[in-house]
Amino acid sequence: MADIKIGAYVCKGCGLGERLNTAQLITVAQREGKAQVVREHEFLCSGAGVSMIRQDIEKEGVNHVVIAACSRRAKTEAFGFDNVAISRANLREGVIWVQPDTEEAKEVTQEMAADYVRMGCAEVTKMQAPQTNPSHGNNKRILIVGGGISGMTSAIEAAKAGYEVLLVEKTGALGGWVAKLHKRIPSHEPYADPMETGVPGLGRQIEADKRIKVYLNSTVSRTSGAPGQFSVDISKESGGTSTENIGSIIMASGFELYDVNKLPELGGGKSPDVVDQAGLEKLARAANGAPIKRPSDGKEIKSVVFVQCAGQRDPSGKHLAYCSGHCCNTSIKQAMYFKDSNPNVDTMVIYTDLRTPGNGEDFYRSAQRKGVTFIKGTVSEVVPGAELQVKFKDLILNDDAVAKADLVVLATGMVANSGVDIDAAEGAPNIQGQGAGSEAKTVSILNLTYRQGKDLPLLKHGFNDSHFICFPYETRRTGIYSCGPVRRPMDAQQAIEDATGAALKAIQAAENAALGRAAHPRSGDLSFPTFRREGCTQCKRCTVECPFGAIDEDEQRYPQFNESRCRRCGTCMGACPVRVISFENYSVDTVGYQLKSVDMPDQFSEKPRILVLACENDAYPALDMAAMNKIQYSAFARVIPVRCLGSVNTIWINDALTSGYDGVVLMGCQKGENYQCHFVKGSEIAQTRMSKIDDTLKGMSLEVERVRTCEVAITDIQRAPKIINEMAETIQKIGLSPMKF
């Protein structure tokens, strides 16, 4: 790095010129920051300001740029220079907007600004302009695992967009569960009658499309590589394996029905006239519009009872704990099979809560119009016999009642077909959080050769991990997207929408990978992690902690970064005890030098310093928004954005405390089951690491209150500044750190 040439630019716009002594900041950048080129500008993000910087880059050879203006989240386009390392000193949102405009506050405000300029210069000296990941692949073919309605839709959508598709289905025909339906829940106006499944049409479309290659009776027996360069073995049932190169993967492996035999009290397995919803579809297909006959004696069915939530939403932990979402609409649809062929058939739906998402409410109304009776109640027992007796408690009338029926349909739930649970300890009988409902599966779907396990990680109840609001298709394996009921319970229409979204995500991942760029949430990021092999102790923390399973181990047991699988969160960097992992523009040094560059007043100055390490996804924007709302916080805080709290290496805390900081606040996202962390596990891992910081503090004879880790959401606009102020108050109470030299 001999030829680092730093250019520091101080903006005087947005009130910075009036509030701050910019000339002094320029001096700081020059003398302390070692910037060779320093300039101030009235309005830096204007055309003139930007071209001034550009000119310096071109003519003066400036290759490291410090922009002392607004937050790094603002004006990203104006200040987006290629091939230079850029650091942003946040003087607007970080200083003048959060400090009072008074004469008394002027001194500390100026000190704050000067520190941010120092930090910007320090950061940029340790940065490199990111170069593209060199080991990226260019394959853009899309593999879809599962040929149900989700997989078929994904295949058609991806092919329509011009991508080559490989569709792998383990059975001998495409269509999955939906192909077994008589009709499906309506997806368009007037939502009044069941509609055709549409599977044959999709099948013809796939057949006619040259870009789609279908593998029937096949499974995926090995998946290795990374986005843009997956290598996948597709094995035929009859033997024979073909190896294919793939760009990205969609996992649409669907669901199984909850086993009706586990519900003997509801007649499951005790009578042929007690069927699950799939069983009724079979009967309806056999009847094909004619009156439906019952399985035991072929008698025309005159009365039928639908039992909702059979083995679902079970609080006892014996069956499925969750609601499968589609079953109410499905029962409504199935009751219509009877009513449409003969309005005199008694159809009774016994429910505890009728949940008809989307336009299901219209469908429900239509069923009521057709004369389907809905009873709010809980079924306790189905007594088998020539005439089945359904014993239930009417929850409206608070009354025990018995309904007689020729046929009973149990609305059992969906169990995700998500492969093996890679997080479960070996031999563990149940999937985490699922209850006794369903045993852990032993058959893998993807057979990944990843160090962290064969399949996608699960979130709960055996469904694939995905954030259902913020990033529903994302899994914790880059370039592999799940869609359909393997992700969460859903009906055919939702699966179609889901599959379309997943197809787009898969295309995006393959395209990004081909350019050597990161996928969500740092999409477009060109930096990638590297490690200093000589320093590595092979402790495996990085390979174990990577939330995305990006790091494998090579033959010599050194970490092997699969850059294209990496999401650039830096959790590996935070984990590394010997600090050998770094990114070009983000490393232990970029942050370490920043926090050490701060001017540290002595112990008797009554000017404490608080280091705030804020997650760039939620906490830092929350602070920015607080600034926009002019919510003030302590002038003693110095905020450094981090990619994820998971990237925080404990050395930073150590360094901060030994260099005299009086308090350290770590702001990350919510962890746990309802996580908000953009890197899923980052904040959780960070909190685990920080739980051990108390010993370090005691070892240094410092109060444990000096380090605080908290969960901050992007909406915590009032709370985030309050947390900083609370730390300032705490320090006032316990006194300044004695570690200032």
Place this chain on the structure above:
Amino acid sequence: MSELNKVMVEKYRNDFLKEVEANVEEGNWVKMCMQCGVCSGSCPFGPYWEHPPQELFMMIRAGKREEVLASESMWMCTSCYNCIVRCPRELPITHIMHGLANYAHRLGIAPKMNPTRRFAKLFWENIIKGGRVNELKLSIGLYFMDGFSNGVKKGLEMLPVGLGMFKTGRLNPFGLLSGGKCKGAGDIHKMLKKAKEIENRRKGFAP
């Protein structure tokens, strides 16, 4: 059991919902109730109903014929229309309540001593006689509804009000004698007779 009741029981067997749909005013709406309970929560008399509307609808669907028709509940309705306005399924609940009460009355199952029923009867008899309400006769009839001594007591209680109305020309004591019939009251009787014939024919109430 009245003749009509026997006929209806025979005709509909256990299907009380069908019976209601065919015979009760707006009865075809009962199946559309989704049991949200907004009607019961909106009713100003809600807590005093033995079975609030939502529950009545459920009982109809559950085939609880005797319990529903003999109930005092639907007679509690004061036609404030809160429930109609609020029902998310747009059921004409007020009308159904009156329809149920009327049907129960026609079958002779309605509770005999229900005050609403008795007043409704009094009012109907009063109004059809002359084609117009005779208020004096109606209120005196109301006072004496529960026996002679009660009537005297209530009449004395209301004496100052009556005197005040008399003084301001709001009450004509001769109304008791004159009857205050409208013109062509006989024609009204004919019209009502015809209407009843049509209704009986349509609903199958005619013997």
